Every structure is written in structure tokens, then in C-alpha cells.
Amino acid sequence: MSNLSHVNSEFGNPNLDILLSSEEIARRVREIGEQITLDYQGKRPNLICVLKGAATFLSDLMRTIDLSISVDYIAVSSYGKGTSTTGEVKILKDLDGPLEGRDIILVEDILDTGLTLSYLLNTFRTRGANSIRIATLLNKPERRRVDVEADYIGFDVPDLFVVGYGLDYDERYRNLPFIGILKTTT
Numbered sequence: 161m162s163n164l165s166h167v168n169s170e171f172g173n174p175n176l177d178i179l180l181s182s183e184e185i186a187r188r189v190r191e192i193g194e195q196i197t198l199d200y201q202g203k204r205p206n207l208i209c210v211l212k213g214a215a216t217f218l219s220d221l222m223r224t225i226d227l228s229i230s231v232d233y234i235a236v237s238s239y240g241k242g243t244s245t246t247g248e249v250k251i252l253k254d255l256d257g258p259l260e261g262r263d264i265i266l267v268e269d270i271l272d273t274g275l276t277l278s279y280l281l282n283t284f285r286t287r288g289a290n291s292i293r294i295a296t297l298l299n300k301p302e303r304r305r306v307d308v309e310a311d312y313i314g315f316d317v318p319d320l321f322v323v324g325y326g327l328d329y330d331e332r333y334r335n336l337p338f339i340g341i342l343k344t345t346t
């Protein structure tokens with residue numbers, strides 16, 4: 161690829177500190193995929209991606225799972241940009257398929273307050289899933305407001321705003337191949 165560092169570089173954006181390199185992420189994603197492969201022997205898990213942030217993680221993760229799987233996608237509204245929240249989550253795009261009898265792996269980019277995943281867990285339980293586990297690339301334990309635990313965690317991260325590898329700030333930075341800490345949001 162030609163060297164584009166002189167033109168409006170996002171990957172070399174000076175406002176970002178690298179927290180996790182693409183190599184570290186790839187290594188950890190592979191480990192999670194291998195663990196899922198072992199844990200779901202004889203089963204056909206349905207991986208459910210929470211759009212949009214988890215799309216990158218799902219895309220890499222599913223290629224490291226050596227099983228017959230299916231994937232589905234759900235989009236939920238974030239509960240607003242403010243920090244105070246009612247925990248109200250709305251489904252913007254629902255799943256295509258039924259969950260009846262299925263073994264579900266909910267795939268998330270980051271487990272923060274836990275409000276999104278606790279809502280989804282409760283919703284999916286009412287749809288007759290056989291089992292539900294959570295795979296999250298990132299976990300911010302300090303921020304938890306409701307009791308949700310992930311079964312597969314890529315990395316615990318500190319209470320800082322992170323972007324890249326699917327995670328955005330105001331829809332930007334999803335395309336970064338690494339995970340960075342945004343130094344200022346102005």
C-alpha cells in the first residue's frame with residue numbers, strides 16, 4: 161500500500177494513545193475462538209452481534225471458531241449521550257431468526273455499565289434460548305451499574321474512553337486496526 165502518512169492520517173492521529181495493538185487483539189481473539197470451539201463441541205452456537213461496535217470483533221472471532229455456527233445481528237439504541245441513564249434500551253433492528261432451543265453467544269464490543277447486555281439477556285431469556293453466554297472484547301469493571309458478567313473477556317480496560325476496532329466516538333474511529341485511548345474529545 162502506498163504511504164499515506166502525509167494525508168489526513170487517522171491511524172497516526174496524535175490525539176490517540178495505543179492501548180492494544182492489532183497483534184495483541186488478534187492473539188487474544190484467537191484464544192477466545194479456540195476456547196469457544198472446545199466449550200461448544202457437539203453444539204451449533206448462534207453468535208449474536210450487537211451492532212455496530214461488535215461487528216469487527218464478530219468478524220474476526222467467527223473465523224477462529226472451528227464449529228458449525230450461525231450468526232445474527234441486533235441493533236439497539238444507546239440510552240443517550242449523557243452519563244445518567246434510566247437503563248431504557250430500545251431494539252432498532254431485531255434478530256432475523258428465532259432463539260428457541262438455541263445456544264446463544266452474545267458478542268459485544270465493550271461491557272461498560274452493563275445496561276445493554278442485561279436488557280438483552282432478559283429479552284433473549286423470554287425467547288426460549290437453551291443457553292446464553294456473553295463474549296465481550298473489552299470489559300470496564302469499574303463502570304458497572306448492574307450485575308452482568310461476561311463468560312469470555314478479551315481484555316479488562318481502565319475507565320477511559322477507548323476507540324477503534326469497531327468502537328466509535330460519535331461514529332468516528334471504528335476503522336482503526338488497534339484500540340486507542342482518546343486524549344481529548346474536542
Ligand code: IMP
Pocket residue numbers: 213268269270271272273274275276277320321322323327328329
Ligand atoms: P453499557 O450498556 O453501558 O454496558 O454500554 C455498552 C455500550 O456503550 C457499548 O456497546 C459501546 O457502544 C458504548 N461504550 C461504552 N464505553 C465505551 C468506550 O470507552 N468507547 C466507545 N464506546 C463505549
Ligand code: MG
Pocket residue numbers: 210211212213214269
Ligand atoms: Mg456499542
